Every structure is written in C-alpha cells, then in structure tokens.
Amino acid sequence: MFEYxxxxxxxxxxxxxxxxxRNISQYYRSHGSSGYHSALEYIHNEIKKLGLDEVTVETFPxxxxxxxxxxxxxxxxxxxxxxISVESSIVSxxxxxxxxxxxxxxxxxxxxxxxxxxGITAEICDIGSGLSVSDYDGIDLKGKIALATGNSPxxxxxxxxxxxxxxxxxxxxxxxxxxxxxGYRTREITPDFVSLNxxxxxxxxxxxxxxxxxxxxxxxxxxANGPVKIHVELEAKTFDGQGETLIAAIKxxxxxxxxxxxxxxxxxxxxxxxxASGPALMIELARTYSSxxxxxxxxxxxxxxxxxxVPEGTGSKAYATDHKDTLxxxxxxxxxxxxxxxxxxxxxxxxxxxxxxxxxxYLNDVAYSFLENGVKxxxxxxxxxxxxxxxxxxxxxxxxxxxxxxxxxSEPNIFFHTQYLTWETTSEEVFNVSGVVVGGxxxxxxxxxxxxxxxxxxxxxxxxxxxxxKKGQSFHEHLLSSSKKSESQxxxxxxxxxxxxxxxxERDSIxxxxxxxxxxxxxxxxxxxxxKQQLVSTSRKIKENLDNLVSSYGVLV
Amino acid sequence: MIIMSDTSRxxxxxxxxxxxxxxxxxxxxxxxxxxxxxLNVIINLNNPPLRFGQMRxxxxxxxxFSDGTNSVDDxxxxxxxxxxxxxxxxxxxxxxxxxxxxxxxxxxHNS
Numbered sequence: 327m328f329e330y331x332x333x334x335x336x337x338x339x340x341x342x343x344x345x346x347x348r349n350i351s352q353y354y355r356s357h358g359s360s361g362y363h364s365a366l367e368y369i370h371n372e373i374k375k376l377g378l379d380e381v382t383v384e385t386f387p388x389x390x391x392x393x394x395x396x397x398x399x400x401x402x403x404x405x406x407x408x409x410i411s412v413e414s415s416i417v418s419x420x421x422x423x424x425x426x427x428x429x430x431x432x433x434x435x436x437x438x439x440x441x442x443x444x445g446i447t448a449e450i451c452d453i454g455s456g457l458s459v460s461d462y463d464g465i466d467l468k469g470k471i472a473l474a475t476g477n478s479p480x481x482x483x484x485x486x487x488x489x490x491x492x493x494x495x496x497x498x499x500x501x502x503x504x505x506x507x508x509g510y511r512t513r514e515i516t517p518d519f520v521s522l523n524x525x526x527x528x529x530x531x532x533x534x535x536x537x538x539x540x541x542x543x544x545x546x547x548x549x550a551n552g553p554v555k556i557h558v559e560l561e562a563k564t565f566d567g568q569g570e571t572l573i574a575a576i577k578x579x580x581x582x583x584x585x586x587x588x589x590x591x592x593x594x595x596x597x598x599x600x601x602a603s604g605p606a607l608m609i610e611l612a613r614t615y616s617s618x619x620x621x622x623x624x625x626x627x628x629x630x631x632x633x634x635x636v637p638e639g640t641g642s643k644a645y646a647t648d649h650k651d652t653l654x655x656x657x658x659x660x661x662x663x664x665x666x667x668x669x670x671x672x673x674x675x676x677x678x679x680x681x682x683x684x685x686x687x688y689l690n691d692v693a694y695s696f697l698e699n700g701v702k703x704x705x706x707x708x709x710x711x712x713x714x715x716x717x718x719x720x721x722x723x724x725x726x727x728x729x730x731x732x733x734x735x736s737e738p739n740i741f742f743h744t745q746y747l748t749w750e751t752t753s754e755e756v757f758n759v760s761g762v763v764v765g766g767x768x769x770x771x772x773x774x775x776x777x778x779x780x781x782x783x784x785x786x787x788x789x790x791x792x793x794x795x796k797k798g799q800s801f802h803e804h805l806l807s808s809s810k811k812s813e814s815q816x817x818x819x820x821x822x823x824x825x826x827x828x829x830x831x832e833r834d835s836i837x838x839x840x841x842x843x844x845x846x847x848x849x850x851x852x853x854x855x856x857x858k859q860q861l862v863s864t865s866r867k868i869k870e871n872l873d874n875l876v877s878s879y880g881v882l883v
Numbered sequence: 884m885i886i887m888s889d890t891s892r893x894x895x896x897x898x899x900x901x902x903x904x905x906x907x908x909x910x911x912x913x914x915x916x917x918x919x920x921x922l923n924v925i926i927n928l929n930n931p932p933l934r935f936g937q938m939r940x941x942x943x944x945x946x947x948f949s950d951g952t953n954s955v956d957d958x959x960x961x962x963x964x965x966x967x968x969x970x971x972x973x974x975x976x977x978x979x980x981x982x983x984x985x986x987x988x989x990x991x992h993n994s
Contacts, residue, residue, distance in 0.1 A: 478935070478936055480908055480935055480936065483908060483909065483910040484908075484910070484919050486910060487910045487911040487919065491910075491911050492911075525910060526909050526910035526911065527909065530910070639905070643902075643905075682943070682944055682947050682965075683944070683961060683964075683965040684944055684947035684948050684950075684961075685947070714940075714965055714966050714967070715940055715943075715944065715965070716940060717939050717940045717943050722905075722943060725943070725947070726903040726943060726946070726947065727903070825960065826964050829960070829961065829964045830964075
C-alpha cells in the first residue's frame with residue numbers, strides 16, 4: 327500500500343513548492359481581482375510546462391446580479407472586489423501614521439467601499455467590542471468613525487452591522503485579532519499583527535480598516551485625554567468580474583471517468599502564504615507525477631487525477647454545480663490549506679480534518695496513515711493530529727455535495743491571516759512531508775485495485791477497532807475516576823456510552839462500504855463483511871465490559 | 884408550529900436542486916435569514932450553550948444528515964458524537980425550521 331511512499335519522498339521537491347509559494351504570495355488575490363488573475367496565470371504557465379493531458383480554465387460570473395444569479399448559491403455569488411490603497415493617520419491631537427495598504431495589505435477589510443475622493447477626517451469613538459446594542463447606549467456615532475476590537479471575523483461583521491449600519495458611524499477601525507492563541511497570539515504578545523477581516527460580501531456601503539493592537543492601544547490612550555481625529559483614505563473597486571478555476575488532469579489509463587481530486591485555493595490577500603502553499607504544492611505534485619509517469623517509474627494511474635486551482639468557496643461551488651453529473655465518479659478528494667508552515671515558528675501542527683461523518687469514507691484512515699508515516703521524514707518528526715470535520719476551506723463545498731474530502735492544513739498558525747504570513751514562514755521539509763501525504767493518498771485512491779482495496783479495508787478496519795477500544799477505555803476511566811454516580815446517572819452514562827459505540831460501528835461500517843467505490847466487483851465484499859462483523863463483535867465485548875463494570879460499580883467506587 | 888416532543892418524528896430531507904447553506908452569519912444581510920440576536924438565542928437554547936464559532940460545522944452537518952431517514956433527534960445525537968459536544972434537539976430543530984422556511988429542506992412528520 328505504501329509503495330508510493332519512497333518514490334514520492336525521493337522525487338517531490340519541497341524547495342520548488344516553496345519557490346512557487348513565494349511567487350504566488352506576491353499577489354493580492356481577492357475574488358475576481360487583477361492579482362488573482364495574475365496568480366492564476368503564473369500557475370497556468372507552470373502547469374502548461376508539464377505536458378499534462380488536460381489543462382483548462384473554467385469561468386463563472388462574479389457580479390452584482392445577486393438573486394438573479396442563483397445557479398451556484400441560494401442568493402447568488404457576490405461581485406468581484408479589489409483593493410487599491412489605504413492611508414490612515416491621526417491628525418489631532420498629534421500627527422501619526424496609523425496604517426497603510428502598501429506596507430500592511432491585510433489592513434483593508436474585504437468588500438470595503440471607497441471613502442470619498444481625498445478621504446475623510448473625523449473623530450473616533452471607542453465602542454469596545456460593540457457586539458450588543460447596549461454597548462451603544464449614550465453614544466452618538468453619527469459623523470464619527472467607530473473604534474472597535476474583537477477576536478473573530480463574526481465580531482467584525484457584527485460590530486460593522488451595529489456601529490455603521492444601525493448607529494450611523496462613517497466607517498469602522500478595529501484592532502480585531504481573529505483566532506487568538508493564548509500565550510502566542512494576542513494583542514499584547516503580538517502587538518503589531520494586523521489581521522484580515524471582511525464585511526458582508528454583497529451588501530455594504532461603507533468601509534472598515536484593521537489596525538494592530540499597538541495602534542489600537544495608542545488611539546485609546548489618546549482618547550483618554552480628549553477627542554482624537556483621524557484621516558482615512560481608502561480606495562477599492564467593487565465590480566462585475568469573473569471567477570476562474572484552473573483544471574489540470576492526468577487521465578486515468580483504465581477508469582478515466584473515475585477521479586481522485588486535489589483541490590487548493592488561490593485566493594486571499596497578500597501575502598497569505600498558507601493559502602498560497604496549497605496551489606504551490608499542487609504544481610510540484612503535478613510535476614512529480616508527470617515526470618514519474620514519463621520516466622516509467624510509476625504507471626499511468628487507473629483513474630484520472632484532477633487538480634482544481636480555485637477561488638476559495640466560489641470556485642468549488644461553481645465546479646460542483648457545473649459538474650454535478652460527474653461528482654459521483656469522484657472516489658475521494660484532498661483539500662489543501664497551509665501545507666508548508668514551519669512548525670516551531672508558526673506553533674502549528676500538520677492537521678488532518680476528517681470528512682464529515684455524514685460522508686463516512688475510507689479516505690480518512692488512508693490519509694491518516696500517510697500522515698503518521700509521512701511526518702517521520704522530517705527531523706525531528708513533525709507534529710500532527712486528526713480533528714473532526716472543520717468547514718474552513720473547499721472541503722466544505724465538496725462534503726456538502728457528498729464527495730468525501732479531507733482537509734490537510736497547518737493549524738493553528740500564529741501568523742494566520744496577518745501581514746507576517748509570508749513565504750519565509752514555510753519550509754521545504756514541511757512541504758516534503760505534505761507532498762508525500764497528499765501525493766500518496768491521492769495516488770493510492772487513483773490506483774486502487776483489488777489487492778490495495780483489501781489493504782485499505784484492513785487499514786480502515788484496524789483503525790476503527792482502535793477507535794472503539796480507545797473509546798471503551800475512556801468510558802472505563804471515566805467511570806472509575808470520576809465521583810460516584812447515582813443509579814440514574816450511571817444508567818444514563820451507560821446508555822449514552824453504548825449509543826456512542828453503536829454510532830461508531832455504524833459510521834465506520836459505512837466507511838468500510840465506501841471501499842466498494844474503489845473496487846466494484848464482488849471479490850472485495852467478503853473482506854468488507856468480515857471487517858464489519860469484527861467491528862460488531864468488538865463493540866459487543868466493549869458493551870459487555872461496561873455491563874460488568876456496572877455490576878461491580880458499588881464495590882469499585 | 885412544531886412542539887418539542889415531536890422531534891423524534893420529524894424527518895428532514897434535502898430538497899433536490901436547492902443549494903446547501905454556506906455561512907451562518909454574514910452581518911446584517913444574513914445568509915441563513917437569521918439575525919445575530921436570533922442565532923444567539925438558538926445557541927443559548929442548547930444546554931450547555933454553544934459558542935458562536937461552533938455553529939458553522941454543525942449547520943453543515945445537520946443539513947448533510949437531512950436525508951429523510953434521520954429524525955431531528957437522530958441528527959442531534961450524531962452531531963454530538965461527531966463533534967464531541969452535547970447537542971440538544973431544540974438546537975437542530977431551530978435550524979431545520981429555518982432551512983425549511985428557505986426551501987432547502989422539507990420535513991416529513993411521521994406520526
């Protein structure tokens with residue numbers, strides 16, 4: 327099963343992936359912007375060099391038609407948007423620069439509208455977090471700029487909703503630092519971080535800029551002694567534009583209509599190297615596959631391997647809509663975001679986010695196996711983990727339409743969506759590990775025959791048994807180490823524990839069945855059925871153990 | 884109006900051709916038709932209350948599990964196991980009601 331491991335390890339070049347990250351991250355890549363198109367053109371040119379079987383660009387509208395343009399989402403896609411400039415400074419009681427787009431591209435909040443030509447000068451008013459209507463009691467924001475804080479993208483959306491749309495502020499300035507990490511990423515520990523935020527994608531008439539915690543504190547200090555005026559000049563374009571998805575494919579030799587997908591997004595501000603690292607890895611992986619096939623080191627895959635370079639969200643939704651008739655031919659997809667981040671520097675772990683439990687799949691355990699073996703390539707081995715489904719990239723679109731999709735990402739990341747998330751935060755060694763994990767998982771799915779499908783059944787079964795046994799162990803530990811439960815509490819705990827065991831068996835049995843998408847003939851079925859029976863048998867033993875524990879509970883606790 | 888005791892007999896099902904929910908909250912012009920205040924009411928109906936940022940994967944999954952065979956109670960149970968949270972049926976029901984209103988799911992009331 328891991329025959330691809332060494333060959334990928336020896337041929338995937340993390341240094342090249344890092345170089346692609348540097349080149350992609352130089353562009354400001356908002357949806358439909360000139361920077362996005364330039365970044366995609368760079369990728370397109372690199373892909374064209376590889377001699378793949380198919381290289382196409384699909385487009386879709388990013389326009390203001392809204393509800394009249396509903397083929398892709400319930401309320402239509404939003405228009406294209408592109409930042410041009412931001413300059414902001416304190417003009418009274420002192421003259422000081424606050425932030426500018428040229429040196430801090432993350433300061434402009436996505437979908438902001440321009441200020442009037444020449445900018446705007448107004449008093450600022452501190453609204454704190456500004457999340458509740460009561461935060462505005464006794465405050466008159468009309469004609470003023472609201473100064474806010476926050477910890478999440480939702481905080482900024484809410485603060486803008488109240489401060490600007492409800493209470494009439496001219497605009498919003500905020501030191502909202504999304505995704506704080508206690509001990510590593512807070513306004514106090516990383517006071518110069520300016521984190522990307524966004525406004526409502528379709529409807530807003532004003533603007534917001536983000537500032538650092540240091541500048542936020544400075545403004546509040548000045549406000550403590552009297553009125554503070556600032557000047558903000560912001561220019562951004564909202565326009566009818568085009569989304570573009572680059573599709574590159576290596577055609578399958580035996581089952582060309584069936585596909586394994588690798589998907590990564592090109593969008594995001596400059597530099598945002600975590601997002602750039604996904605397409606960067608994909609270019610290098612496509613090169614690796616292509617050269618290995620042409621040199622005869624690996625055979626042409628049985629199934630088609632398709633690379634999707636998309637604008638995040640819109641691109642995958644457009645693809646899922648425009649190709650809905652072929653989605654059931656996809657045997658699995660790997661979605662990438664942040665696959666090259668230096669772990670010690672970024673305080674990150676290589677993280678596998680599972681497919682949704684509503685789409686149970688063999689893919690989780692295959693990807694995990696490549697991950698737990700792949701991290702050992704690095705010295706010292708990289709840190710890694712598996713987490714439940716997290717819907718923070720195009721894995722959400724694909725899982726929502728029933729395509730089993732795992733997400734590989736570096737999480738957390740102290741530089742996440744700040745101006746410091748540059749290509750220098752990536753390393754060739756981490757790319758090499760990710761290349762083996764993504765490349766191995768995809769190649770295995772694309773090539774699965776009876777023998778490897780049996781191996782995948784066995785792997786899924788083994789890991790599922792481990793999960794059951796660990797769960798049973800945790801129930802035991804809980805019962806014996808927590809304070810004594812009443813009879814009704816005990817009954818409730820046991821009922822819920824057994825229910826959870828049944829749930830895991832049900833979910834993982836469907837995951838075992840998903841192996842039939844890899845090999846459809848009947849020879850595989852006995853292996854799947856045996857594995858499912860084994861799970862039921864193990865679950866029965868765990869439940870019997872729980873019953874035994876309950877019968878002795880009074881003596882033990 | 885659905886009453887709580889019915890949640891074991893309500894079987895939501897995706898409507899074919901309808902687009903799935905994306906974001907849960909998108910400022911005043913909300914994606915799911917629910918305001919910030921309404922969303923906060925729903926997360927506080929759960930016991931213990933959920934965090935605002937936890938809603939998105941839960942809403943995606945409650946939609947995914949809406950296949951006509953899972954009741955609202957089943958979905959709540961499955962979400963709880965998947966995400967390691969205690970999810971009450973009322974939390975699921977409130978979103979299902981909204982998805983039904985938006986014609987994204989339809990509910991079969993099996994008595």
